[in-house]
Amino acid sequence: MVISTPSTxxxxxxxxxxxxxxxxxxxxxxDMVPFTDLPGVNQSKKAHPQEHLTRILAIIFTGIVxxxxxxxxxxxxxxxxxxxxRLLGIALGGVWIYRFLTGHIRQRAMIRQAPFAAAWESIxxxxxxxxxxxxxxxxxxxxxxxxxxxxxxxxxxxxTSVDDTIRVLVAASAIIPIFGFPGxxxxxxxxxLIYPTSFDEGYxxxxxxxxxxxxMVGTGAMNRMMILSKPDLLQGFQQPSHGxxxxxxxxxxxxxxxxxxxxxVPEVALPGRAIRPWLNLVQTEMDKIRRGHSDINPYSxxxxxxxxxxxxxxxxxxxxxxxxxxxxxxxxxxxxFHQDPQSRITGALKAMLRPKKASLNHHAPCPCxxxxxxEQCCLASKEDSIFSK
Numbered sequence: 001m002v003i004s005t006p007s008t009x010x011x012x013x014x015x016x017x018x019x020x021x022x023x024x025x026x027x028x029x030x031d032m033v034p035f036t037d038l039p040g041v042n043q044s045k046k047a048h049p050q051e052h053l054t055r056i057l058a059i060i061f062t063g064i065v066x067x068x069x070x071x072x073x074x075x076x077x078x079x080x081x082x083x084x085x086r087l088l089g090i091a092l093g094g095v096w097i098y099r100f101l102t103g104h105i106r107q108r109a110m111i112r113q114a115p116f117a118a119a120w121e122s123i124x125x126x127x128x129x130x131x132x133x134x135x136x137x138x139x140x141x142x143x144x145x146x147x148x149x150x151x152x153x154x155x156x157x158x159x160t161s162v163d164d165t166i167r168v169l170v171a172a173s174a175i176i177p178i179f180g181f182p183g184x185x186x187x188x189x190x191x192x193l194i195y196p197t198s199f200d201e202g203y204x205x206x207x208x209x210x211x212x213x214x215x216m217v218g219t220g221a222m223n224r225m226m227i228l229s230k231p232d233l234l235q236g237f238q239q240p241s242h243g244x245x246x247x248x249x250x251x252x253x254x255x256x257x258x259x260x261x262x263x264x265v266p267e268v269a270l271p272g273r274a275i276r277p278w279l280n281l282v283q284t285e286m287d288k289i290r291r292g293h294s295d296i297n298p299y300s301x302x303x304x305x306x307x308x309x310x311x312x313x314x315x316x317x318x319x320x321x322x323x324x325x326x327x328x329x330x331x332x333x334x335x336x337f338h339q340d341p342q343s344r345i346t347g348a349l350k351a352m353l354r355p356k357k358a359s360l361n362h363h364a365p366c367p368c369x370x371x372x373x374x375e376q377c378c379l380a381s382k383e384d385s386i387f388s389k
Contacts, residue, residue, distance in 0.1 A: 051105045051183065058101035066094040111151050116143045120150075123168040127237045130176050130316060130341070133348040142179065146171040153190060159205070160196035160230055169237055170194075170228065173247025176316055177255050180338030181269075189254055190224045198229045215246040217253045217262070226250055236317075243317045244297070252312040256305060264304030269336045281332055282307055295325060316341060 069090050075082050121143065124131040131142055149171040155162055170192050178184040200211045214232035218225035228246060236245030259267040264282065265275055282304055288294040289301055300310035314322050315333045319341035323330040334340050 051108070054105060055102055058098050061101065062094045062098045065097060066090050069093065108148060111148050112144055114147070116147055117164075119164050120146070120168050123165055124172065127165070127169065128172045129240050130179075131172065133341070133345045135347075138179075141182065142172075142175060145175045145179070149174050149186070153186070153192065155192045155194065157194045157230075158196070160194060162194050166194060166230065166233065169233055170247060172237075173233070173245065174251045176248055177252050177312060177337060186254065188224060188257065189226060191226075193225060193227045194230050194233070195227055196230055198232065199227065203227070215250040217250055217257065226254070240317045243314045243321075245313050245317055248316055249309045249313050252309045253305065256308060262305045264306075264308040266308070266336060269338075271335075274332075274335065278332055278336075279304075281329060285311075285326070285329055312337075320345060 070086070073086050073090070075086070124139075124143070124146070131139060134142060146168065150167055153171075153174075155167050155170050157166075174186060174189075178186075195205055197205045198208045198211045198214050199205045199216075200213060205211060214229040216227045218227065228250065232246045236247060253262055255269065256262050256264060256266045258269075259265075265278065267275065270278060285294065285296065286301055286307060289296050289298055296314065297310050300307040311322075311326075311329060311333065314326075315330065315337070319330070323342045330342070
């Protein structure tokens with residue numbers, strides 16, 4: 001849920017130390033380009049394209065500043081000593097500017113080099129079906145993104161405790177929608193508040209009947225903050241087959257907000273030519289819901305922003321079902337998120353059904369999102385149909 005007020009948080013930047021708005025806008029848009037679309041880059045540049053871009057822009061900016069400083073400080077009657085002193089001062093200043101502009105990158109490098117807690121990895125393996133369906137290399141990248149998120153964002157309990165499970169599930173909720181955009185920066189969120197119950201628009205907590213809100217993206221005085229109901233967050237990961245996940249829902253709103261407006265049209269992820277088809281599809285699907293001809297949660301009829309968040313939950317929680325029942329909507333969301341979770345799950349199931357290549361034991365949660373152990377999953381009985389595709 002989003003309560004909208006004017007926001008100046010218009011673009012996703014890459015380097016938080018950078019104060020130059022136009023450059024920040026360009027960097028934020030380039031951050032949306034999947035690394036597979038960047039030609040001529042090596043493996044490290046592919047993994048963190050925005051950091052490579054940050055270094056290039058930092059070098060260019062530092063060079064310009066040093067050149068201007070040299071031109072301004074050039075003495076009218078130069079002496080060798082004076083020239084050396086000025087060159088040395090300009091060089092030291094250039095080093096300081098470059099390190100200032102790239103300090104965030106060095107902090108990220110330190111986080112990546114730090115070990116990922118075994119307890120965190122266990123939580124991902126047991127409670128996050130999205131993670132279970134990833135390849136080994138993608139699981140490594142997912143852990144890295146979770147690690148960075150947990151080190152850079154505050155997760156605070158309000159009248160409730162926050163343990164590793166809550167922290168990791170919040171981070172997983174943030175990474176899942178933007179996993180198709182390596183290196184995405186959640187710069188417009190700094191703290192997530194965890195409430196012990198659901199709440200109302202006045203942030204008062206209580207029973208679900210009188211306080212029906214389970215998640216909210218803050219605006220105005222609450223800008224750069226998010227509120228999540230602890231029991232609803234846990235339930236979203238415990239029962240993925242229901243297709244509801246408040247964490248994914250709210251972080252999808254934040255993705256939508258990256259172009260400056262929470263309107264159900266994530267322009268930073270949606271090509272301009274696709275906006276009109278998307279809006280037409282939204283109206284078509286909303287009409288089906290009104291007529292009772294759709295299994296999409298009727299809460300999506302609230303407005304286009306809620307529709308986008310609700311169908312995004314469906315897309316990530318039960319992609320196999322969504323692709324079967326809403327193929328056109330699934331295809332459009334696949335373009336928006338640069339992800340195909342249904343194919344990912346099919347690939348994971350194939351691997352699991354081959355004894356010699358099994359990546360999970362039969363007691364592990366099935367990555368299809370059913371919430372059942374793999375050996376009891378309804379998809380396990382479809383081995384022949386899966387391999388025949």
